[in-house]
Amino acid sequence: MATRLLPLIVLALSSFMIYATNMNIDCGTTTSYYTDANSIIWIGDEDLNTNGIVRTVGKDNSNSYVMDSMRVFTSLNRNCYDIPSTSGNKVFIRTSFYYGNYDGKSAPPSFLLTLDGNSWVTVETTSNTVVSHEAIWVVKGDTVSICLCQTKSGQVPFISALQVYDMDSSMYSKVSDSFTLFTAFRVSYGTDQTIRYSDDAYDRIWNPASIGTGLLVKTNDNPLSSTDLPDQPPVAVFANAITTLSISQSIQATIPVALSPVYINFYFSEVTQLDTTTDSRLFRIFMNNNSISGPISPPYGDALEMSFANLNLTSDTIFSLDATGNSTLPPIISAMEVFQVVAGLNAQTNSLDFDGLSQIFKTFSTKQQSLWGGDPCLPAPYSWDWIGCSSDTMPRVTELNVSGYGLSGSLPDFSSMTALEIIDLSDNSFSGGILDFLGTFPNLKQLNLANNQFSGPIPSSISKNNKIKFTVTGNPDVCATGSSCATLDSTPTSVGTTPTPFVVTSRKKKSNTGAIVGSIVPIFVVFWAVVGGLVVRHKRQKAAMAAVGGVGAGTGVQGSAGGVVGQKPNGNVNQNPEASPAYLLGKQFGAGVTEEIIDNQQQHQGDEQNNNHNYNNV
CATH class of the missing domain: 2.60.120 (Jelly Rolls)
Incomplete structure (x- = not known):
């Protein structure tokens, strides 16, 4: 029984350690937790950073168990560790780096270390000594973010150990809490x-x-x-x-x-x-x-x-x-x-953008943990890879680009990010309706929702906004308006800034039925109703005239086999007028057409030609 319970005890202890106040993190270790010769309990960093690759120092350059492993960051603009804390806490932080020629290149790198969005120090590693940097910092939020930024091509950041301890608030109080001690x-x-x-x-x-x-x-x-x-x-x-x-x-x-x-x-x-x-x-x-x-x-x-x-x-x-x-x-x-x-290490991205990004974080953080960490925009130019920021002292997020990040589910509400100019959510698996707030950003220029699983109508905030370049290709279940919500088929088309600034298409062509686009639908209905009524009316007129001696024979609209009754959107002529929309609509409207002949054949022919001309220009 004791043997079976042991894994549960280990798991519980490991979970506790991850969120304990005092944390000693052995970066890159394959051991969940252990105690070293100084009685320090160390934990691994797998639950704190999912990016980077684990590397170890060779036996010839071994320093200690803690320093011989590291996490190396070969991708992303910036990689961070977010340590849970409480706003107002005073914390002691130490970061440690031991190169030990782990890559066999004998080229110890340099890179930037940041603290809660503020530049901290340029780390200059050496071949065979441990380099450490310490700070005493008053926490501004609910986490402490320590980030590594690559500043030189080919010089890859890495970290061997990270330690964060809560301190008594009275310690080192000869300077104000608004200052940082290095x-x-x-x-x-x-x-x-x-x-x-x-x-x-x-x-x-x-x-x-x-x-x-x-x-x-x-x-x-x-x-x-x-x-x-x-x-x-x-x-x-x-x-x-x-x-x-x-x-x-x-x-x-x-x-x-x-x-x-x-x-x-x-x-x-x-x-x-x-x-x-x-x-x-x-x-x-x-x-x-x-x-x-x-x-x-x-x-x-x-x-x-x-x-x-x-x-x-x-x-x-x-x-x-x-x-x-x-x-x-x-x-x-x-x-x-x-x-x-x-002094002055208090800059941060505008709170409106923090609020919006926090909604995105809550929804997708478990799916792409490496995307988050530290201040979104600061320090410049090491913002999160998937956003763009203004150059203001308190920067605003102007671009949100998660194209191809493998995200899925419904979109959260990030409408507080009012400075957005570009939103690119393409090539993911987002689902649900297209939310109205996406068209309400005052400075928005581009909105790309292509190749997702959105469904339902396009909100009027988007369809009536001719300032937005809107792309929604590859979403088969999106329709133009609430009254025309059926799966639509067409060749994928990007949308530009035109008086009708969107085209709804599917990713694949399923049939040769024409796509219904925007407000064209009601025009089709009215037009074919008029044509149908005229056809029925003309037949009755022709029959009446034949009964009085064939007046006007050989002129006007020909019989059912000869005249162009209607044309499909794809350009094919209806060979069977009784199966055409004009004929079917004509049957419905025909019952209400008076028997009285009030137009001559020439006037009727001119009206029908004008109608056909107008349709071809729609």
Whole structure:
């Protein structure tokens, strides 16, 4: 019994992991979930991205189980991972990339990484090192979208791992939630081991710092079990610290890149119990020889965090810790974080288009999952492959093109997308009626519904709109008007912007019966009724005249075998007038024709010729 239940337990756990708050995604792995040496539980990405192909690094270049697999994206303009979240959540995100010469080309690619429709960073991968990028971001919707965009021909994007953790909203709050923090570096001083999960609940990676000459490593003789610092560094970073050999020396840190502005955290903890009667440790933080702090005295058995926001760094900026004049001990430091502060990452596609696209997404997302992800239009020019966008600061969707995407079912209502100029839904299997809203877009120029399974009448919003180039070929069950809804047959014809801007045709020719087009139907009925009445009336007139001596014999319309009574739309002459529409209609109308002869044969012949001329011009 236990054996049979195990698959169900595994399935339930896997499902839970996919929608858990904290996600560690091993991209391209063939394992549903597993726990690594750091006690991190990893899941696969099959339920998060159906596009791309799985690749693995060869044994000669192996790095770790997580990094040795990847998902490679050889198609689409942009490929995304949408991670469920909640608007207003503060999240920590890390993306990791390990090339490892998986393709044997020895050509590590570069590509663009985006975050919720905003350009994040150009990823420059290397042959044999893991490249990671981190962000602290406040979620704007109900998902976090991380996307990879190909920017150079032949350089295919890939990703090895993706991690997303919810953070306490009070963390890193020295800057407004409208700003984004991108990690420049994070180091722990005095250790030779990387510190991460489970020491750090958010799996922030604290790399061991290189120690220069003249510096000493000190071990804390009272290891911390917890801290209440606002940005919640792991207590493991306070197990060690570095200091100088003498009070006259300073601890210096050089930032090798220009960043502006930055957010910096310095972390301190006293490593030994001081005799306050004889010993003191006091120092200040300097930036390019300018003091940016007051005197700092690290606590023993506890920790201290000093944060600085909106600092501007150049590539030769130097931070230094210098003892004050009344200190008896040199400065000390345990850890440090540096972030770039980025503003303005809040742009998004117009909400009207979001609403319309969300309706399409709800209807078809399970059928073409790779089509969705991230902001529809941003960043330009990496919009979704099947839409076109304006260049506005808040762009509008101007083109919707899902031709040949294998979609089926009824169309949802996306009428809120009022900037649409082109709609191409051709070569799918859409079914149901043609919805009226499709003809109401104020800027619409082209509407292509060809080769689907639509049925029923064409709405007047389309049939009477001569601004739209409308194509509906290949939909056998579509008819011109509600009163003429029968399957129509003809050679497929594209429709242009003419006074009658549509032609309803079927995909195959089933018979030689003429197609009924637009408002021509009632004209046919009226015309043949008139002709039929005239034929009957003429026969009676002729019979009456014969009875009074054959007046007018040999002139006018000939008998049933000789005259052209009616012509089919395909040009064939009716050889049997009694089977023609004119004759049948004539029989019906003939009963109401008076016996009185009021027209002569010449006038009647002229009327019939005019009617035939008018029909041929219809």
